[in-house]
Amino acid sequence: MMTQPIQMFENLTSETSPAGGNDIAKTTLSFEDKRMLELRARYARAELVANGLADALLWLGRQYNRLVGAIKADFKLRAAEAQLFRMTDRELADIGLCRGDIHFAIREPAAEGIVPEIAHTRAVPVANENLRRVA
Numbered sequence: 001m002m003t004q005p006i007q008m009f010e011n012l013t014s015e016t017s018p019a020g021g022n023d024i025a026k027t028t029l030s031f032e033d034k035r036m037l038e039l040r041a042r043y044a045r046a047e048l049v050a051n052g053l054a055d056a057l058l059w060l061g062r063q064y065n066r067l068v069g070a071i072k073a074d075f076k077l078r079a080a081e082a083q084l085f086r087m088t089d090r091e092l093a094d095i096g097l098c099r100g101d102i103h104f105a106i107r108e109p110a111a112e113g114i115v116p117e118i119a120h121t122r123a124v125p126v127a128n129e130n131l132r133r134v135a
Helices: 031-085 089-094 099-111 129-134
Strands: none
Touching: 031 099, 089 099
16 A cells, blocks of 8 residues: 655645645735736626626516516406407307307417407497397
8 A cells, every 4th residue: 555745734725825826925916916906806896796787687677578468468368258258149159159168269379379359449338238228
């Protein structure tokens, strides 16, 4: 079995000094050079933090836009369902639907990326308007 030679304390490195010793301390930098080096390090750190914050803000903006878009799409789907629910059974039968199919007729195409177009040009009359005219 081979034994390793004993290392002297000067040859060992620590976590605080770079590998191979502290070369920066051995070099003679002027006060102005040290100041410029520190300013460059501070600028690089500030640039890194600023870029991180900008990326985080952009990500939050995209998430907000996705949330608003999803809410708007849900409102459109609910309006389309309400428009179909206001129809009579005969009108629904004319377009090939029954009341139980309304939810699926609206939501399944929306899952595939097809959003219903809703025309808001005229007000839809209530279902029992005929009874009011007779009375």
